[in-house]
């Protein structure tokens with residue numbers, strides 16, 4: 001019979017392939033009597049050398065699974081050592097690790113045993129014991145098992161700060177090929193149920209502060225990248241669809257990791273990790289900078305450039321959009337300037353009510369002016385190409401009618 005420690009070494013290792021474990025976005029304050037709280041800075045994170053987040057006690061309840069997802073080391077046909085925690089063991093480990101200050105909370109996933117409902121019930125029991133029997137106030141992220149009943153999802157959300165149902169692969173064709181037991185409509189059905197229940201709960205809590213909370217840190221999902229030929233365009237289109245329809249807080253992109261004796265349908269090598277990074281950048285642009293999935297890639301170039309920030313790629317492909325005048329342009333236009341971040345756009349909009357901004361002002365705001373200079377006009381600045389056109393115009397004008405720099409710029413713009 002295995003000890004808890006032996007199970008831990010198997011089930012913590014098996015959980016490392018799930019990247020959806022960041023713990024931001026929840027404020028569960030301790031009540032002074034129980035144990036822990038998940039408020040803001042109380043949550044810490046650590047990362048593996050390849051950049052994956054392994055904060056929290058991140059484990060599987062079990063790596064037994066009745067499904068046969070080809071990309072997953074825990075699939076039923078995989079010849080690996082199996083283990084299974086009891087709910088009481090997971091609770092004890094979480095409390096022990098928390099008390100020793102090793103962790104700030106629990107990230108719990110699981111293979112599917114018996115049925116989605118049975119698996120979900122086991123996970124709910126862990127949440128219930130932690131919250132109700134041990135007054136645990138730390139962060140809990142539970143995997144929502146696609147296909148589990150609405151009632152169980154509702155209960156899971158009363159104990160968990162965050163729920164996540166993994167979409168796993170970018171397209172439904174990919175799922176058919178590599179995860180035959182998983183159906184996109186079932187996964188999205190689970191996301192929809194979580195979304196609806198959360199909306200209800202948030203509305204209730206606006207009316208009554210004492211109304212029960214449901215997954216206060218919302219829901220997230222994970223997509224494995226590079227296990228199939230799906231392009232970044234496919235990935236971003238699916239991401240946009242999920243953000244729009246189910247209001248996900250985050251999508252985690254996880255580069256496929258080959259494992260020993262993997263299925264022949266899988267690639268032999270992992271995709272470059274920088275692909276993950278570019279997808280996170282593009283995802284950020286969609287969520288905070290109003291870019292659409294279809295703008296960041298094209299039918300002809302369906303993948304993001306690995307060697308360039310996607311915002312810069314877009315800007316270079318759209319010279320007609322620039323230069324953007326930092327003293328007059330609307331918010332949406334400023335958001336599209338490479339080198340100007342989201343917070344700085346708000347600062348620029350505030351400051352320019354009082355005076356016209358020069359490049360020095362942008363420097364003081366820590367705008368990356370080395371990048372932005374090509375794309376903006378400021379009180380004392382024109383991008384190089386425009387400045388050259390202005391110089392050329394000035395050289396042919398009689399001295400008496402020399403325009404100042406910005407009048408000349410208007411004339412150039414009018415002529416172009």
Ligand code: SF4
Pocket residue numbers: 065066067068069072073074075076110111112179
């Ligand atoms: S359901 Fe699929 S991805 Fe999840 S543990 Fe089982 S085989 Fe792995």
